[in-house]
Amino acid sequence: xxxxxxxxxxAITRPITVRVNGTAHSAVVETRLLLAHFLRETLGLTGxxxxxxxxxxxxxTVLLGGVPVKSCTVFAVQAEGHDVTTVEGLETADGLxxxxxxxxxxxxxxxxxxxxxxxxxxxxxxxxxPNPTDEEIRWALSGNICRCTGYQNIVKAVHNAAxxxxxxxx
Amino acid sequence: xxxxxxxxxxxxxxxxxxxxxGRYDGEAKVLAGGQSLIPxxxxxxxxxxxxxxxxxxxxxxTLTEEGGGLRIGALTRHKACERSELLRGRFGALGAAAPxxxxxxxxxxxxxxxxxxxxxxxxxxxxxxxxxGADVEARGPDGTxxxxxxxxxxxxxxxxxxxxxxxxxxxxxxxGASAGxxxxxxxxxxxxxxxxxxxVHVSFANGTVGRAGIALTGVGATNVKATAAENVLAGAKxxxxxxxxxxxxxxxxxxxxxxxxxxxxxxxxxxxxxxERGLRAxxxxxxxx
Numbered sequence: 001x002x003x004x005x006x007x008x009x010x011a012i013t014r015p016i017t018v019r020v021n022g023t024a025h026s027a028v029v030e031t032r033l034l035l036a037h038f039l040r041e042t043l044g045l046t047g048x049x050x051x052x053x054x055x056x057x058x059x060x061t062v063l064l065g066g067v068p069v070k071s072c073t074v075f076a077v078q079a080e081g082h083d084v085t086t087v088e089g090l091e092t093a094d095g096l097x098x099x100x101x102x103x104x105x106x107x108x109x110x111x112x113x114x115x116x117x118x119x120x121x122x123x124x125x126x127x128x129x130p131n132p133t134d135e136e137i138r139w140a141l142s143g144n145i146c147r148c149t150g151y152q153n154i155v156k157a158v159h160n161a162a163x164x165x166x167x168x169x170x
Numbered sequence: 171x172x173x174x175x176x177x178x179x180x181x182x183x184x185x186x187x188x189x190x191x192g193r194y195d196g197e198a199k200v201l202a203g204g205q206s207l208i209p210x211x212x213x214x215x216x217x218x219x220x221x222x223x224x225x226x227x228x229x230x231x232t233l234t235e236e237g238g239g240l241r242i243g244a245l246t247r248h249k250a251c252e253r254s255e256l257l258r259g260r261f262g263a264l265g266a267a268a269p270x271x272x273x274x275x276x277x278x279x280x281x282x283x284x285x286x287x288x289x290x291x292x293x294x295x296x297x298x299x300x301x302x303g304a305d306v307e308a309r310g311p312d313g314t315x316x317x318x319x320x321x322x323x324x325x326x327x328x329x330x331x332x333x334x335x336x337x338x339x340x341x342x343x344x345x346g347a348s349a350g351x352x353x354x355x356x357x358x359x360x361x362x363x364x365x366x367x368x369x370v371h372v373s374f375a376n377g378t379v380g381r382a383g384i385a386l387t388g389v390g391a392t393n394v395k396a397t398a399a400e401n402v403l404a405g406a407k408x409x410x411x412x413x414x415x416x417x418x419x420x421x422x423x424x425x426x427x428x429x430x431x432x433x434x435x436x437x438x439x440x441x442x443x444x445x446e447r448g449l450r451a452x453x454x455x456x457x458x459x
Binding site: 011012014030031032033034053054055056058061067068069070073074075077078080121139140142143144 | 172173174175176177178180201204205208209211212221223225272273274275276278279360361
């Protein structure tokens with residue numbers, strides 16, 4: 001899929017191609033466009049939430065080349081040629097991703113605003129450490145803030161997802 | 171909250187990066203991890219005409235051992251330091267600091283050299299490098315030069331770098347065969363800047379302290395090297411009396427200010443307690459050698 005977006009007259013732009021959730025998107029973007037805004041506004045993937053806009057809260061976390069980054073603190077042009085995974089990329093044809101199913105089952109969210117970032121960070125954690133302890137989960141998620149303070153169930157959800165993924169791989 | 175417009179370049183060689191920086195004559199900034207620079211640009215505290223993204227300049231390299239010391243190349247992320255087995259033992263101050271930098275997601279992108287170039291007096295790596303001993307290697311229009319870390323920080327957000335310089339690495343000096351250190355940081359929450367932080371390093375020689383390094387975070391206009399505390403340790407045994415005296419002198423070297431994170435008096439006391447605690451941890455670690 002290819003989209004060409006025209007930036008405003010006189011703007012400093014650059015053509016980029018970014019593979020988002022497995023689909024290549026080509027666009028001409030302003031160099032100063034943040035990755036978060038590219039995802040939300042250019043591609044319409046509003047599952048990536050803008051929380052603090054100051055690199056503090058982690059609501060805008062996406063995976064860039066498989067690594068969690070705060071997309072409010074990366075320019076879209078830096079993602080050129082890279083893979084990006086947003087929360088919309090977690091679900092498969094078979095249904096919810098195990099991490100999504102686990103957040104649902106354990107009630108790992110209240111208002112849900114921090115949830116996309118939490119799930120993406122947790123996904124990266126479980127890929128590296130398939131059976132984390134409570135402490136390792138809390139440590140890995142310490143850059144993601146839940147202002148409902150629902151951390152207890154978030155930690156439970158990550159354990160639940162770890163068990164689901166272990167079953168899948170067996 | 172957009173930054174001002176800028177030209178963007180993503181060179182793949184250092185020569186190319188230097189050529190662009192030269193062409194912009196001080197109006198271009200180097201983009202590595204971007205975890206300090208991009209927030210500044212969003213607030214328009216920084217409005218460079220151009221960004222030179224060096225993430226594709228692989229010759230800048232990552233973390234390697236070098237002649238008893240370390241070479242931390244300009245693309246070394248905090249996360250790589252957090253995971254590295256090299257940053258244990260003799261380089262304990264580095265290993266202790268790495269997981270305390272900002273938060274885990276920021277550590278995936280942010281770089282050690284970028285943090286030094288940013289020269290925030292609240293930066294943790296500045297204190298660590300001052301304590302352990304290091305040299306910043308920079309390349310500019312006139313070639314490569316080495317800046318001792320002791321001469322590097324010139325004020326808040328101000329370094330000895332010239333506008334067209336790129337830091338290529340920070341080289342940590344060989345601390346000797348028997349050495350240890352740690353980094354203690356008080357933060358209100360993960361991701362906050364230090365209320366106060368203390369880097370402690372000791373190189374031993376013949377059972378006494380050969381060289382000691384103590385440096386402070388968040389209690390001055392730059393990272394503060396507590397020279398008087400270092401001097402009282404040099405040549406001494408790392409015993410209770412010496413540790414207490416060094417901690418007192420480190421607290422004296424601090425120049426804290428009252429702010430939301432605490433009063434000046436409180437921060438000065440944190441420096442004293444952390445210096446004492448850090449030196450005790452080093453002495454304790456040594457007794458297990």
